[in-house]
Amino acid sequence: MKAFATKAKTVSTVAAIILCCILAVRGGTLDLTLTLQAFVQGIVEGVTEFLPISSTGHMIIVDSFFPMKDEAFAKLFEVVIQLGAILSVLVYFYKTIFPQKWNVAGFKDMIPLWSRVVVGVIPAAVIGFLLDDFIEAHLFNIVVVSVALVVWGVALVFSGKLEQRESSTAEIVKMSYGKALAVGFFQCLAMVPGTSRSAVTILGAMCLGCSRGCAAEFSFFLAIPTMFGASLLKLVKGGAHLTSPQWIALTIGFVTAFFVAWGVIAWFMDYVKKHDFKLFGWYRIVLGAILLVLFFCGVVKV
Secondary structure (H helix, E strand, C coil): CHHHHHHHHHHHHHHHHHHHHHHHCCCHHHCCHHHHHHHHHHHHHHHHHCCCCCHHHHHHHHHHHCCCCCCHHEEEEEHHHHHHHHHHHHHHHHHCCCCCCHHHHHHHHHHHHHHHHHHHHHHHHHHHHHHHHHHHHHHHCHHHHHHHHHHHHHHHHHHHHHHHCCCCCCCHHHHHHHHHHHHHHHHHHCCCCCCCHHHHHHHHHHHHHHHHHHHHHHHHHHHHHHHHHHHHHHHHHHHCCCHHHHHHHHHHHHHHHHHHHHHHHHHHHHHHCCCCCCHHHHHHHHEEEHHHHHHHHHCCCC
């Protein structure tokens, strides 16, 4: 906890300095509504990105009730706070994903891990590039999110049956490349909003004989190139000229998503050592059912 507090204080200080610089250079204006939206969405992103409950689905839900006025900025904002969540993975797992010694021998030690991650990310890289525009145009709505929440919620409730079988793979470095590729194809299912990238990769890895801990860890590592690539693709397609309040909102959202995701990762890695995923499954089912009722009652629209 001491190390976490020290790092948190350092990042908070840097964020405060950045905010002060933005205010000084850009004129010092604040949009309180936008700032509050940035803070709330940063929390939502941080909480949901690495839990098997679908961050994209929750962001669509939040946007349905509290949309940002500038659509172009809203898309850019989602990319930036996602990068904040990615950074939390790098910080939390830095001892595992970075060489202990920055020399040839150190980098060679990382090959077994990263080669499997690279193989696992290939399906999402190819299919995501080809279908990104179609998925965003046709599937980003409350109905799709609701149905996906329920369907994969049921899968998580019954995921305990997978653990009744003997796990053949307890460490990522002992995972076969064919198994890593297969998990990568499972990950592609998460392109449907409401599915959850972590849910399908964890379930997929467990179906293929990985232990719960190994499946969760591999899911986090797969997230690094997958989410970074998805964010980069959206940044290249989008782009926006930002106002001072928007710069402030981006900073607040990024920092909030980073800290919240960091804490959630630490909690989740401890949680999966002792518990199954039924809690998340029931949460998804209840949330999906409520959203469907609200949709059919006309409270929310597609």
